[in-house]
Amino acid sequence: MCVKCDNCGAEIGLDGVCKFCGTVLPPREPVAPPPVAPGWGTPPPRPVFSIPQPRVPVQQPVQAASPKSxxxxxxxxxxxxxxxxxxxxxxxxxxxxxxxxxxxxxxxxxxxxxxxxxxxxxxxxxxxxxxx
Incomplete structure (x- = not known):
């Protein structure tokens, strides 16, 4: 989007100073996006439900032993x-x-x-x- 100088109509640089006449423009208010009508745009976030996992007991590894006495x-x-x-x-x-x-x-x-x-x-x- 190109910003024009109010005095001469030339393009304004990123620093807010006209390159042709040297006029310093006041900072402009950011423009808010238009409101989204209901039913359009992104849907509302859904609630997140966590399903409890069953607790599994941790088994210690069994070390095999020799059949010898x-x-x-x-x-x-x-x-x-x-x-x-x-x-x-x-x-x-x-x-x-x-x-x-x-x-x-x-x-x-x-x-x-x-x-x-x-x-x-x-x-x-x-x-x-x-x-x-």
Whole structure:
């Protein structure tokens, strides 16, 4: 939309000063848009209803345990642990053979396995903890 000067009729710049005669125009009131007749234009906003969601209890993940018995593993560790009987029982054949030829890694592996058996962190060949 082009604004004309009241004195000379030339176009007015964005700063409100006529480029031809130098007249400064007073700021004009912004023109309001015409009112929208009922039934025309944008519809009124609809109310928003929230549907309550059912509460689902959060289930803690169940860690799978080995079907092997910890008490049998402890008994094998006490009686034949230096020969790797508890490692064979847990399904760790490679470690069992290593214990068999090194007498429980010279007793150090035997002690470490005993601690892990009593602490409940001894695992079978699939990585599942041997429990109960």
């Amino acid at each position: 910890r008490w049998v593993a402890i008994l094998l560790w006490l009686l034949l642990g230096y020969l790797g009987a508890h490692q064979f029982y847990a399904g760790k054949v490679g470690m069992g053979i290593l214990y068999l030829f090194t007498f429980g890694l010279c007793g150090i592996g035997w002690v470490i396995d005993g601690v892990s058996l009593f602490a409940g962190s001894f695992r079978d060949r699939y990585g599942l903890p041997i429990r109960v």
